[in-house]
Amino acid sequence: MIDSASLLMVAPELVLTVGALVLLMVAAYAGDRMAKVVSWMSIATLVAAGLTLLGLPGHGGDAFEGLYRADAFAAYAKVLIYAAAAASIVVAPRFFAPTAANASGALRAEYPILILLACIGMGMMVSAGDMMTLYVGLELNSLAAYVLASFMRQDTRSAEAGLKYFVLGALASGILLYGISLLYGFSGSTSFDGIAVAMGDKLSNGLLFGMVFVLAGLAFKISAVPFHMWTPDVYEGAPTPVTTFFASAPKVAAMGLTVRVAIEALGPGGMAWQQIVIFVALASILFGGVAAIGQTNIKRLLAYSSINNVGFALIGLAAGTPAGVAATMSYMTIYVVMTIGSFFCIIQMRDRDGNPIETIASLAGLSQSRKGLAAALAIFMFSLAGIPPLFGFWAKFLVFDAAVGAGLLGLAAFGIAASVIGAFYYLKIIKTMYFDEPAAEYATGTPIIENTVIALCAAVIVFGYLLNPVLDSASAAAAAALF
Amino acid sequence: MIHVLAFYLFATVVIASGAMTIFSRNPVHSVLWLILAFFNAAGLMILLGAEFIAMLLVIVYVGAVAVLFMFVVMMLDIDFAELRAGFVNYLPFGLAIAVILLAEIVLGVGIWSAGPVELAQRAAPATADVSNIQAIGALLYTRYIFLFEAAGLVLLVAMVGAIVLTHRARGGVRGQNIDKQNRRRPQDAVRNVNQPVGQGVEL
Numbered sequence: 001m002i003d004s005a006s007l008l009m010v011a012p013e014l015v016l017t018v019g020a021l022v023l024l025m026v027a028a029y030a031g032d033r034m035a036k037v038v039s040w041m042s043i044a045t046l047v048a049a050g051l052t053l054l055g056l057p058g059h060g061g062d063a064f065e066g067l068y069r070a071d072a073f074a075a076y077a078k079v080l081i082y083a084a085a086a087a088s089i090v091v092a093p094r095f096f097a098p099t100a101a102n103a104s105g106a107l108r109a110e111y112p113i114l115i116l117l118a119c120i121g122m123g124m125m126v127s128a129g130d131m132m133t134l135y136v137g138l139e140l141n142s143l144a145a146y147v148l149a150s151f152m153r154q155d156t157r158s159a160e161a162g163l164k165y166f167v168l169g170a171l172a173s174g175i176l177l178y179g180i181s182l183l184y185g186f187s188g189s190t191s192f193d194g195i196a197v198a199m200g201d202k203l204s205n206g207l208l209f210g211m212v213f214v215l216a217g218l219a220f221k222i223s224a225v226p227f228h229m230w231t232p233d234v235y236e237g238a239p240t241p242v243t244t245f246f247a248s249a250p251k252v253a254a255m256g257l258t259v260r261v262a263i264e265a266l267g268p269g270g271m272a273w274q275q276i277v278i279f280v281a282l283a284s285i286l287f288g289g290v291a292a293i294g295q296t297n298i299k300r301l302l303a304y305s306s307i308n309n310v311g312f313a314l315i316g317l318a319a320g321t322p323a324g325v326a327a328t329m330s331y332m333t334i335y336v337v338m339t340i341g342s343f344f345c346i347i348q349m350r351d352r353d354g355n356p357i358e359t360i361a362s363l364a365g366l367s368q369s370r371k372g373l374a375a376a377l378a379i380f381m382f383s384l385a386g387i388p389p390l391f392g393f394w395a396k397f398l399v400f401d402a403a404v405g406a407g408l409l410g411l412a413a414f415g416i417a418a419s420v421i422g423a424f425y426y427l428k429i430i431k432t433m434y435f436d437e438p439a440a441e442y443a444t445g446t447p448i449i450e451n452t453v454i455a456l457c458a459a460v461i462v463f464g465y466l467l468n469p470v471l472d473s474a475s476a477a478a479a480a481a482l483f
Numbered sequence: 484m485i486h487v488l489a490f491y492l493f494a495t496v497v498i499a500s501g502a503m504t505i506f507s508r509n510p511v512h513s514v515l516w517l518i519l520a521f522f523n524a525a526g527l528m529i530l531l532g533a534e535f536i537a538m539l540l541v542i543v544y545v546g547a548v549a550v551l552f553m554f555v556v557m558m559l560d561i562d563f564a565e566l567r568a569g570f571v572n573y574l575p576f577g578l579a580i581a582v583i584l585l586a587e588i589v590l591g592v593g594i595w596s597a598g599p600v601e602l603a604q605r606a607a608p609a610t611a612d613v614s615n616i617q618a619i620g621a622l623l624y625t626r627y628i629f630l631f632e633a634a635g636l637v638l639l640v641a642m643v644g645a646i647v648l649t650h651r652a653r654g655g656v657r658g659q660n661i662d663k664q665n666r667r668r669p670q671d672a673v674r675n676v677n678q679p680v681g682q683g684v685e686l
Contacts, residue, residue, distance in 0.1 A: 010629065017636065024643070064629045110647045117640050124633060136633045143637060147644035162648075 009063035009070035011052040012078060013123050019045030020116040027109030035107040039089050042112035046082045046089075046119065053078055062129060066191050069129040076329055076478035077126040077256035080336055084248035085119050087340045090449060092241040095347055095356070111151065115245060118144035122253035126260070131180045131190040134257060138176070138221065141250055142169050148245065149238040161237025168220070168230040176217025182210030183265075192265035200268030211266050215276050218261065221254035224314065225283035228307045232295075235303035240356060243299055244343035247306050248336045255310070255332050259317055259325055263482045267320075277318040278411055284311030285414075289421035297358050298346055301425065302339070305384060308422050309335050315415055316399040319406035325479035327398035330471055334395040334464070338383050341457030344450055345377040350443045357442075360429060365438025372451075374433045376458045383461045385426035386419050391464030486530060486600050489590045493526040496583065510559055514552045521545050522584070526591050532599025535615035 007014070023038050023045070053075045060070035089112045096107040121144065124137025146169060150162020184190050186206035187198030199207055220227040235243045266273050288308025295301040313335065316328030348370075349357045367374040383392030396419060403412040460467070500519040507513040521544040528537035613621075623631055678684060 006629075065626055067627070067629055108647070110643060114640070114643065114647070117636060117643070120633075120636060132627070132630055133633075136630050136637065140633060140637050140640060143640045143644065147640070147647055150648060153648055 005056070005060070006063035006068070008056045009060040010068060010127075011055065011057045012049040013120050015049040015052055016045060016116055016120045016123070019048070020113055020120070023109075023113050023116070027113060030109075032106055032108050035109040035111070036093055038109045039093060039107070039112045042089055042116050043086045045116060046086045049119075049123075050079055050082045066193065067130045067133050068124070068127050070127060071481040072474075073256070073260065073329075073478040073481040074123075074127040076474055077252055078123055080252045080333055081119060081122045081126070081249045084252065084336050084340060085115050085245065087344075087453060088241050088245035088248065089115055090453065091244055091344060091347055094447060094450065095239060095241050097354075108151075111148070111241075114144045114148055118148070118245075119249070122249060125253045126256040128257060128260065129192055129264075131184065131192075131195070131265075134261070135173075135177065135180065138254075138257070139173065141253060142173070142221075145169075145246065145250060148242045149234055151242060152239050155239075157237040158239060159237075161234045164237075165230055165234045172217050172220035172227065175213050175220070179210045179213025179215075179217060182206055182213060184210075186210060192261070195265045196268045199266060203272055208272065211273055212276065214261065214266075215258075215273060215280075218254060218258045219280055222251060222258060222310050222314075223303075223307055224280045224310050225287040225307060226280075228284070228287070231307055232291075232300045232303040235306075236297055236300045236358075240299065240343065240347050243302075244340060244347075247302065247339045247343065251306065251310065252332050252336060255313060255328065259328060260482060262317060263320070263325065271320055274318060274320060277314055278408070281311045281314035281318055282411070282414060282418075284308065284314065285418045286311075286421070289418055289425075292422070292425045295425070296360055298349075298360050298363070298429075299358050301360065301429075302342060302346075305422070305426075306339070309384070312396055312399055312415060312419070315408075315411060316402050318411060319399075319402040319408060321402060321406050322476070322479045322483050323405055324399070324402035325482060326472075326475040327402040329475045329478050330398050331395040333471065333475070334383075334391050334461075337457050337460050337464075338380050338392055341376065341454055341461065342380045342384070344454045344457070345373055345380065347450070348373055348442065351440065352443055354443055360432060362439050362442075363429065363432050364436035366433040366442075368438055369441045370444075373454075376454050378430045378433065379458045379461055381426040381429050385423040387423070389465075391461045394464065394468075485590070485593050485597055489526065489530055489594045490600075492587065492590060493523045493530065496520075496587070497523040497527065510555050511552070514548060514555055518545055518548050518552075519580070519584075521548065523587065526587055529591050529595055530600060533615060534595070535619060 019042070023041055026034055026041075027038055057070045058075040059072060062069055092111055093107045096111075098106060118141045121137045121140030121142075124133055125141060128134040128137060146162055146166040149165045150159045152158040180190070183195050186204055187195045189195060189198070195207075199211075216227060220230075223231040235246060238246065262273050262277065284307050288304050288306075288311060292301050292304035292308065295304065309331075313328050313331040316324040316326075316331060318324070319327070346358075347356075349362065351357055363377075366377070379390065383390035386393050386396040396415075400412040400415060403409075403415070464471075497520050500516045500523065503516040504513050504520060507516060521540055525537040525540040528534070528540060676684070
């Protein structure tokens with residue numbers, strides 16, 4: 001039944017939906033001339049949706065008879081998602097601006113609108129209390145993502161990325177649906193609570209198979225090994241602002257969803273999923289580290305870096321404790337800040353004609369031509385490598401601490417050892433920037449907004465420990481909502 | 484008894500035609516096998532008393548697959564003369580499939596009139612006096628309204644996406660401006676000229 005309390009609890013989604021529909025009309029009638037206005041209006045919509053989280057959507061409980069959960073965990077993830085989405089809208093106009101090579105290029109008004117629609121899907125994902133909400137949210141997000149990946153349709157690499165993402169994403173959705181139908185068939189319910197009751201009762205083979213399939217489908221969405229194969233190609237081919245989006249917001253949403261499914265729906269099954277998560281985490285850390293070493297394209301490298309980081313975040317989930325979940329959410333927060341910062345730096349990599357460059361070799365000598373940019377990128381790389389005293393170290397420390405707290409000493413030890421592999425390629429970028437013979441200089445002239453975002457991200461990474469009281473209490477409250 | 488018979492017939496044909504979908508070397512054959520698999524899955528649904536889902540399977544899947552079939556036929560380089568050449572060879576096989584389908588339709592009607600099977604464990608038992616479509620409608624627009632609306636958004640994204648990826652503004656197209664047409668008055672468009680005889684018309 002539609003009751004007003006339920007409607008109030010889905011306020012973020014309602015605000016985003018109304019905003020997206022209105023802006024779609026603006027875009028349809030005014031065309032791409034209004035693209036910048038639509039972009040800023042989209043950001044305002046995201047802010048408005050974020051503000052509603054202060055009210056009932058942040059702590060309201062179940063809405064629509066358990067289909068939707070408005071709790072602290074969902075609110076935490078949504079704040080991250082909306083912020084990351086806003087960042088990927090901010091970065092777009094300059095990237096799509098006309099250049100010498102591509103004079104007809106311009107930001108199209110559908111870009112921010114598709115991101116808004118994807119945000120509705122992601123909000124549903126992190127608020128899901130039922131397998132059906134999970135699936136509809138996931139599809140809403142994925143479908144928008146497929147379109148965004150091939151947004152520069154004249155570019156063959158972008159079209160290829162979209163097609164690859166679509167085909168593999170459809171396969172993963174099929175696997176996920178198969179798992180959901182098994183869970184439904186053997187538990188008699190699609191709600192997380194109902195599945196949890198059935199799993200606590202007796203873990204039958206059918207439930208076990210369903211769980212494995214569901215986790216496989218979700219592992220695809222967070223691009224964890226062995227379901228990561230789409231990530232480098234899609235990240236490389238998609239336009240850089242879209243890659244920024246892929247590497248941040250949907251990752252948070254899919255990770256939040258995985259945590260919620262694992263704890264709320266599959267949790268009572270005696271942590272049967274724990275060994276799966278441990279394997280996926282270890283494989284992601286190792287593969288993400290080793291495969292990144294030979295990369296020459298910076299977007300591909302960051303794709304492997306995201307696989308690597310997802311592995312670390314999963315260590316917190318593997319612990320399965322409130323501290324572990326809090327650590328995972330903190331990790332994703334810090335990861336999003338580092339990723340957005342790095343991608344904002346990468347978007348500045350343009351040759352004299354304004355064409356984007358993506359090779360790592362072109363970064364050589366950046367420390368002489370663009371001191372600020374080189375310093376910022378160095379900070380992000382040091383932080384991604386987990387080198388203290390930067391904030392990336394704190395993220396890794398939290399997940400390892402949670403793993404040790406849950407008695408997973410071996411996992412923590414392996415993670416620490418494997419983070420050295422990751423450090424190698426992050427440091428290689430810094431070495432290229434600071435010690436190699438200078439390559440051709442990049443185009444100068446950067447808008448204030450992008451530099452502000454980079455400076456802000458760098459400041460968070462350097463002085464992040466000042467935020468610790470806020471981050472700790474927020475992530476602890478989020479984790480407490482699941483247990 | 485008829486239920487058991489029907490179940491094994493439908494289930495066997497679903498699995499067999501599913502396997503043939505994969506193993507056929509000719510894509511057209513694959514699609515045909517797939518249609519057969521869907522028909523039999525619909526039969527299984529009727530066995531369970533889910534007549535609405537059975538109809539959906541036939542209408543949506545078989546209909547959609549028929550369209551897919553058209554695409555396959557259009558896009559692949561298939562020599563139709565060669566396909567027709569084997570008509571007599573394939574006739575017995577085609578007749579066999581036709582007989583199976585006929586038997587299945589008879590069985591389907593039979594189990595439908597015999598009533599659905601009673602499953603030992605059913606999460607949501609079907610009430611006898613409400614038809615499937617009424618039950619789904621009553622839930623879809625009340626309890627699941629949130630998901631229903633969200634599914635609508637998925638379709639909207641699909642539409643926006645299709646337009647974003649394929650639409651291009653073409654020059655030289657004379658679009659219709661209805662407002663301009665309506666504002667046009669006879670005095671703007673019609674002119675009375677008292678034309679002298681033997682002279683050309685000035686336009």
